[in-house]
Amino acid sequence: MGMEKEARKPSGKDFKTLEFKRPVKLTKKQAFKLFIWNPETNAFCGRTAGSWGRIGLFYMIFYGVLAALVAICFCAFLQTIDVRRPRWQLEKSLIGTNPGLGFRPLPPAVNVESTLIWYKGTDKGNYQYWVSALEDFLRKYRRPGQNPGSGANIHTCDYNHPPGPGQVCSVDAREFAPCTFENHYGYHKSSPCIFLKLNKIFGWRPEYYNDSSALPEKMPNKLKTHIRRIEDPRMRNNIWVSCEGENPADQENIGPINLYPRMGFPGYYYPFENSEGYLSPLVAVHFERPATGVLINVECKAWAKNIIHNRNERQGSVHFELLID
Structure with a gap:
């Protein structure tokens, strides 16, 4: 008899077994301490050690490349001027x-x-x-x-x-x-x-x-x-x-x-x-x-x-x- 099996709907008894926990209300001092160091996730200031390492490496490369470009521009500019003789006379x-x-x-x-x-x-x-x-x-x-x-x-x-x-x-x-x-x-x-x-x-x-x-x-x-x-x-x-x-x-x-x-x-x-x-x-x-x-x-x-x-x-x-x- 090829009748499909009807999905079972949760009954009221099932809902009674579910538990909803309210989030723990933290004081400002507790929230600040948790932001500085979260023992559950091992996060410091909102980031784990791996996250801090990745973002630090990114900014190190970014500002290093930026500084190199500025230095190259300055060197090229200084090659075009004479500290003793003005260009326009x-x-x-x-x-x-x-x-x-x-x-x-x-x-x-x-x-x-x-x-x-x-x-x-x-x-x-x-x-x-x-x-x-x-x-x-x-x-x-x-x-x-x-x-x-x-x-x-x-x-x-x-x-x-x-x-x-x-x-x-x-x-x-x-x-x-x-x-x-x-x-x-x-x-x-x-x-x-x-x-x-x-x-x-x-x-x-x-x-x-x-x-x-x-x-x-x-x-x-x-x-x-x-x-x-x-x-x-x-x-x-x-x-x-x-x-x-x-x-x-x-x-x-x-x-x-x-x-x-x-x-x-x-x-x-x-x-x-x-x-x-x-x-x-x-x-x-x-x-x-x-x-x-x-x-x-x-x-x-x-x-x-x-x-x-x-x-x-x-x-x-x-x-x-x-x-x-």
């Missing part, structure tokens, strides 16, 4: 070919946009900041060649003995008298010294005003007279520097000005090629008897045929104020 660079002037000492960092040098000549605690700022700036000039290997290529140069390839010219800090640390740079006598430097542009060569008959009309007469008195044409190969009061009232209050060691930056310091031990030449501007209690606007200019002056853009010049109480 002169007209192709963002700096361009028109150097500007900088001055020291600078006002405190809290007044980063200020160009005011203000102090009391009779108060040592007041003018000491400016003296210390100049001392910090000139320390490397008093101890040139401190970096290993930088002293071997520093030479004493002049107009007849320019530096050779890879060599740099020394800057003698003793030439700035009376603008010396021993003399407090003149600040204690209300006759301060300001140091000027030309901004460095790699490969830039100055075109000199060395023809006394072809000097620009706007060049100060004092500087023209100085250039015409120089008999040796080679000693005219300078980037000349002049400092004056910016306005007629400033010119009356500024008093006599002297520049040390000369009225410009000698041409044998250029071009700047980022050679080891190079220091920018300096010009010390000594204000002998500036008026006190009056704000004096000062403008200093660098003079070369390929230096353009723009007062609004501060190109080829620098502006600062003096106020001595």
